[in-house]
Amino acid sequence: MAGSTPYERFQQFTTINSNLEPLDLLYLTVLRQLFQPNAMARFKSVMGQILAAFEPLSVDALAKMRSAALVDGKLRSNDVVTSIVKFMGSLLSGVLNDFMPVQVLHTSFRDFLSDQSRSGDFYVNQHEQHSDMALACLNIMKNELHFNICRIKTSYKLNENICGLDKCIKKYISPQLAYSCKFWMKHLQKVTVPLDPKFQRKMIFFLKKQLLYWLEVLSVLKEVNIAPSMLSLILKLKMVSNITSPL
Incomplete structure (x- = not known):
């Protein structure tokens, strides 16, 4: 709290009369000092995205995912995140870069944020984020996937025999694309x-136009083993019952 010394803030915290568990009280105290009521919707949206992600994403990648799903309207998603x-440097890592x-x-x-009985107004329902995350993944793949994404000069070599492939992956496959290729179906589920x-x-477009490009990315990321199960899940979800539908 502005204008208070660390000792004064500690004294204020330790003298609060509450039936909450000490750790829950600590989290609530910190969050209430950081966020006003008018920021709650944005807090829940951003934290929901962070909690719903199947592997950690950077601020830049989180913002690009939000932008791809049109979550923030006319606002710059990077500013929103x-x-x-x-x-939240005391609660999250990676916030300064x-x-x-x-x-x-x-x-x-x-656990605190995911339990409404503990977090109250700061409760984050991460399950509400999966639809936006799935949409973001599909849109990012639509926009970024293309033939020979790593610009490999020959297709006659095994990946492990291609000199400098790791550098090409880092240069040409964005973190948000790598994430999307690996986890779009998990979000849909x-x-x-x-x-x-x-x-x-979007699924029909993906299967007709981008399936091989997706497999190419999974191959260089050494994740191609996840493809069969993901494709079988498409059929189970009955999302592409009419593959001859116009795009």
Whole structure:
């Protein structure tokens, strides 16, 4: 709290009369000092995205995912993400560098945010984020996937025999594209409401136009083993019952 010394803040915290567990009280005290009520929707959205991600994403990648899903309207998504995480250095790592993965520092904070009986107004329903995350993944793949994405000069060599492949991956495959290629289906599986018809249209486009490009990315990322199960799940979700539909 501005204008208070660390000792005064400690004294204020230790003299609060509350029935809450000490750790929950600590988290609530910190969050209430950081965020005003008018920032709650943004806090829940950004933190929901962080908690729902299957592997940590940087501020830059989080912002690009939000932008791809049109979550923030006319606002710059980087500004939206930064407006929340930059104040949370005591609770999250990676908040001072736009290209470092943002992670919850302690599992207890994740548990606290995910339990409404403990976090109250700061409760984060991460399951609500999976639809936006899935949409972001599909849009990012649509925009960024293309033939020979790593600009490899020959297709006659095994990946492990291609000199400088790791540098090419880092240069040409963005973190948000790598994430999207690996986890788009996992996000779709987590959606608990009926899927919007736009998902079917995007899936048909993906299968008709980008399937091989997706496999190419998985191959260089050494993740191609996940492809069969992901493709079988498309059929189980009955999202592409009419593959001859127009794009």
